[in-house]
Amino acid sequence: MSVDRYEMVVGLEVHVQLKTRTKAFCACSTMYGAPPNVNTCPVCLALPGTLPVLNAEAVRLAVRAAHALGCTVKPISVFARKNYFYPDLPKGYQISQYDRPLAVNGSLRIGENADGTPITVGITRLHLEEDAGKSIHDRYAAVTAIDLNRSGVPLTEIVSEPDMRSAQEAGAYLRALKQILEFTDVSDVNMEEGSLRVDANVSARLRGETRLGTKTEVKNMNSFSGVERALQAEFERQVGVLDGGGRVEQQTMLWDGARGIVRPARSKEASHDYRYFPEPDLPPLVLSKEWIEEQRQSLPELPAARRARFVREYALSPREVDVLTSSVILADYYEQTARAHGDPKTAANWVTGEVLAAVNAAGTSLREFPVRPSDLAGLLSLVRDGKVSHTAAKRIFGEMRRSGEPPAQIAEREGLLQEGSDDAITVWVEEVLAEHPDESRRFLAGERKLLGVLVGAVMKKSKGRADPRRVNQLLSSRASG
Numbered sequence: 001m002s003v004d005r006y007e008m009v010v011g012l013e014v015h016v017q018l019k020t021r022t023k024a025f026c027a028c029s030t031m032y033g034a035p036p037n038v039n040t041c042p043v044c045l046a047l048p049g050t051l052p053v054l055n056a057e058a059v060r061l062a063v064r065a066a067h068a069l070g071c072t073v074k075p076i077s078v079f080a081r082k083n084y085f086y087p088d089l090p091k092g093y094q095i096s097q098y099d100r101p102l103a104v105n106g107s108l109r110i111g112e113n114a115d116g117t118p119i120t121v122g123i124t125r126l127h128l129e130e131d132a133g134k135s136i137h138d139r140y141a142a143v144t145a146i147d148l149n150r151s152g153v154p155l156t157e158i159v160s161e162p163d164m165r166s167a168q169e170a171g172a173y174l175r176a177l178k179q180i181l182e183f184t185d186v187s188d189v190n191m192e193e194g195s196l197r198v199d200a201n202v203s204a205r206l207r208g209e210t211r212l213g214t215k216t217e218v219k220n221m222n223s224f225s226g227v228e229r230a231l232q233a234e235f236e237r238q239v240g241v242l243d244g245g246g247r248v249e250q251q252t253m254l255w256d257g258a259r260g261i262v263r264p265a266r267s268k269e270a271s272h273d274y275r276y277f278p279e280p281d282l283p284p285l286v287l288s289k290e291w292i293e294e295q296r297q298s299l300p301e302l303p304a305a306r307r308a309r310f311v312r313e314y315a316l317s318p319r320e321v322d323v324l325t326s327s328v329i330l331a332d333y334y335e336q337t338a339r340a341h342g343d344p345k346t347a348a349n350w351v352t353g354e355v356l357a358a359v360n361a362a363g364t365s366l367r368e369f370p371v372r373p374s375d376l377a378g379l380l381s382l383v384r385d386g387k388v389s390h391t392a393a394k395r396i397f398g399e400m401r402r403s404g405e406p407p408a409q410i411a412e413r414e415g416l417l418q419e420g421s422d423d424a425i426t427v428w429v430e431e432v433l434a435e436h437p438d439e440s441r442r443f444l445a446g447e448r449k450l451l452g453v454l455v456g457a458v459m460k461k462s463k464g465r466a467d468p469r470r471v472n473q474l475l476s477s478r479a480s481g
């Protein structure tokens with residue numbers, strides 16, 4: 001099979017849960033992890049006679065996402081019914097948007113070529129819709145259970161152009177999209193909790209060919225790496241078909257992550273004729289130009305801009321900047337530390353090193369991390385001002401991680417403040433010389449190689465509080481004098 005002669009063409013449809021407190025068309029909670037069917041009401045249970053009322057916050061968040069992706073937000077968009085029958089869809093349709101979506105024509109930068117030119121992926125459209133419920137097949141023997149907590153949860157669907165040419169590019173697109181949605185606080189983008197779902201359209205064509213090949217839709221992927229593996233598997237399957245002189249059939253494929261294969265969906269899992277028509281229970285969504293513009297103005301600094309500013313303002317390496325801007329919370333944490341301490345380079349070393357290692361080891365997020373940026377800055381300043389040694393700083397940091405106490409307090413209590421005064425150091429030096437008569441005699445007679453041993457003994461006696469440079473100087477002066 002000559003995979004190299006072929007090129008992969010991928011477009012992605014990403015469903016993102018908008019971070020609202022309540023559902024899209026009723027006041028039920030969107031809280032994840034509630035007992036089944038607790039977050040429901042007559043509207044999202046689709047009892048007869050109920051009417052949907054649009055959640056304004058869902059609109060605001062979707063518009064923010066649209067702006068962040070460079071889309072044009074439409075002053076008028078229209079809700080439509082997407083009809084299909086499924087046990088976890090009580091209304092028998094989903095409220096979505098169809099031929100008049102909320103926003104169109106955006107783009108997302110996913111990286112750059114070797115020559116520095118950007119690689120971008122076009123965004124075809126972004127629209128609002130509601131989620132369906134959930135069928136649970138594996139909890140009870142021989143029955144499928146239905147949980148309608150997700151029924152009516154607000155989503156935005158972001159549809160890309162078929163601009164990606166490899167599984168890696170699709171992965172880069174998803175990571176860039178996730179980052180933008182996090183930076184703008186539009187979604188929690190958590191694939192495990194179902195707040196981000198990805199379907200892929202993939203086709204294969206001979207390199208140099210400009211027409212698109214027949215595509216298939218790949219579903220059932222539950223991680224970004226799963227998407228990459230599924231795309232590669234489906235691409236290779238299609239190349240096998242084409243190379244054998246066959247034709248790719250337009251169909252839905254399901255990814256089986258455990259076995260690492262794609263298989264055709266059974267017909268009932270395959271694409272439907274949704275018979276879209278305008279939603280009669282909701283008027284068109286009308287947004288004023290001023291309000292749309294206000295939303296654009298209120299966007300926070302986006303990942304690319306923040307990366308560029310970190311390089312410019314703090315003179316950090318591209319690798320450090322990539323790590324530090326990987327999430328808003330980390331970027332904020334770093335920036336607050338750097339500003340409070342005044343030395344961005346040292347702050348970057350500590351945040352990308354000690355802080356991330358500690359957060360990872362604790363298996364939590366930076367949000368729950370007990371060491372506040374101002375306290376970390378305080379610790380770094382103690383080191384810079386010679387008040388604690390680097391070794392002591394790591395011990396103090398360890399204690400801060402446990403107790404959240406300020407560093408100076410810990411240093412004081414644990415006796416880790418460096419003793420700068422010559423009086424105290426001189427006493428320790430004298431004691432050490434007296435306790436090691438043989439080494440002292442040889443050192444004072446000019447055996448310089450014993451200096452290290454004696455400095456070590458003084459440091460030990462001072463329990464790390466002595467400034468080692470000063471100990472060195474005082475001992476040296478004794479030897480030569």
Ligand SMILES: [Zn+2]
Binds near residue numbers: 027028039040044
């Ligand atoms: Zn409800």
